[in-house]
Amino acid sequence: MPRITLLTDFGSADGYVVAMKGAIVSIAPDSYIDDAAHDLAPGDVTGAAIALWRYWRLYPARTVHVVVVDPGVGSERRGLALEAEDRFLVGPDNGVFTHVLREARRVRAHSLTAREYFAPTISDTFHGRDIFAPVAAHIANGVPLELLGPVMDDPVRLEWPEPRRDGESITGEVVHADRYGNLITNIPADWCERGVRVWIGGRGAPILRTYSDAAQGQLVALIGSLGLMEVSVRDGSAADDLAVGAGAPVTVGV
């Protein structure tokens, strides 16, 4: 039985996540269900896309990754099932799959239109329970994507700000702040040389190898686990210290 993972902004106080689990298990009773993360900020599609990027390909083939960060629930936004490098993904067509679409060598996407794979009654406010969970369970049971709906050629992608090189200087921006206050930028690891300095929020930081190479409370840049440059404060929060977040400009120069 393949695994199913769940990524949502439902928190852990209301029973929304477990309602999805119940809907899955009623269709695919032997599923392993792994919680991905549920404390995403409400409606944070960008954060969901970055979180998904961290794990979708680490799981083995046939895993079904469900993402429900869905501020447009009940609107005309489409539902989506993807196959990307033998993993399946299910969720709203609002950009949560942006980095899968950027990274995967082969992707095919189907729009979710076949109501026989949905719950018998569909609410207007909780498609996680009534559409995405049942569809994921049917995929785990072996239902091919072709039966779920027509091929879709243009799934929504969030705009990803590309960093720029200008002579010796690089300009990028913060794309996400994580739980630790690490500021994740769009600047890839192979653009970063040791010895240069990073400038953000009016302050400069050296590029070091890891947190422990910094002094307590020091602002540093390093290569994070997504292969992107991050700005951090050792044993502290760069987001708090600099009072910046997503969109803040970052420059790298001598």
Next chain:
Amino acid sequence: MPRITLLTDFGSADGYVVAMKGAIVSIAPDSYIDDAAHDLAPGDVTGAAIALWRYWRLYPARTVHVVVVDPGVGSERRGLALEAEDRFLVGPDNGVFTHVLREARRVRAHSLTAREYFAPTISDTFHGRDIFAPVAAHIANGVPLELLGPVMDDPVRLEWPEPRRDGESITGEVVHADRYGNLITNIPADWCERGVRVWIGGRGAPILRTYSDAAQGQLVALIGSLGLMEVSVRDGSAADDLAVGAGAPVTVGV
């Protein structure tokens, strides 16, 4: 092997939840354990009852739902095992099962008195680990409720405020605020007609079909996924904007 779900107010920082999981697995080693939710406000029995309502019947027959929101631990309050429409439920007899008792067509309840199904040593502060988890594991292993203790005829029910109709106007109240700041009321879907207005905290709101039918920041009423009217702010929090919570009066009128 049936599933076991866990709903608690234990949070995710102290190891209380996983102590329950260990106690379960030591008795029923092949259990699938699904986390329901653990960030309920400490002692929020009403919130637990509403969360459980969202999923207890979505799971298949023989699932064991454990609920440990238990401010009266160690007191004379009884422990309870229920069978309701072929699902099992285990927890303190303090009202957390209120909506199961309201909804289920058949329920039988047993008081937990047979100490051979508890842990060998029972603390005065953590019956989740020492009573409810072991009992749930034994039920998952097939122990019939009859062996756990005598039938109980009067499990505790929280008072559920019934909404009232008075001519053309309906009066109800907020019963819960969820993570998004949605204000869930006790007014059922079939009492709500489009075109009428909902009044709460001195403000009026139209009844719409879904969030996307509202403007950004607009106060709206809609039918939530429990089949109850909810008051929401699109991409915002009605609880914060109106500064109201459980108990706040809601009226529906022309």
Next chain:
Amino acid sequence: MPRITLLTDFGSADGYVVAMKGAIVSIAPDSYIDDAAHDLAPGDVTGAAIALWRYWRLYPARTVHVVVVDPGVGSERRGLALEAEDRFLVGPDNGVFTHVLREARRVRAHSLTAREYFAPTISDTFHGRDIFAPVAAHIANGVPLELLGPVMDDPVRLEWPEPRRDGESITGEVVHADRYGNLITNIPADWCERGVRVWIGGRGAPILRTYSDAAQGQLVALIGSLGLMEVSVRDGSAADDLAVGAGAPVTVGV
């Protein structure tokens, strides 16, 4: 297939926990993975050690407990695999295993040096994904600790403040505050007699059996589920009311 538990300070908003799950499942596909807790304060090694204490021995033999609270990631701190009373434990050698080392009758520890059990590429900031998860999965698959690296005789232990007896009075301290604001002390249950009073933060409290024996809002001491004296406020938070935390002195006297 044995269980694997995960205890981290990764929170539930960034996908770090599920990246570890993916790394485990890619090596040990049939693993049951139980979340322990993920909302530990960033870098709270002491809190992790206490949380682990609550469950490591409740799980059956062959369980693999993974702990990643790892502020020294990327430094020279060693990685560790332990066998303690037939359970396995994996994580950084920074003190998170202190109470396992104190409690277990037999422990053997191995340093993690055999890179063939790590991920092919190892980041400098996320050994949870690149070292500890793969090693845990290999242990679950049956790889003996001997293959992971050499025996280590001196795993790091946090200093545990021992309580002192001085005539009729006992002096101890708070070692942790939990989610409820309960102040867990280092004073063991069998040092506590009913009838004596506990002094903390300038206030006195009786030793009672359980929360329900206290009045609403009353400051009380009782024996917690770790077998240690705790100071609590019924239906409130002792940590908030007294404005104290770890390190605060506690005395017991007549």
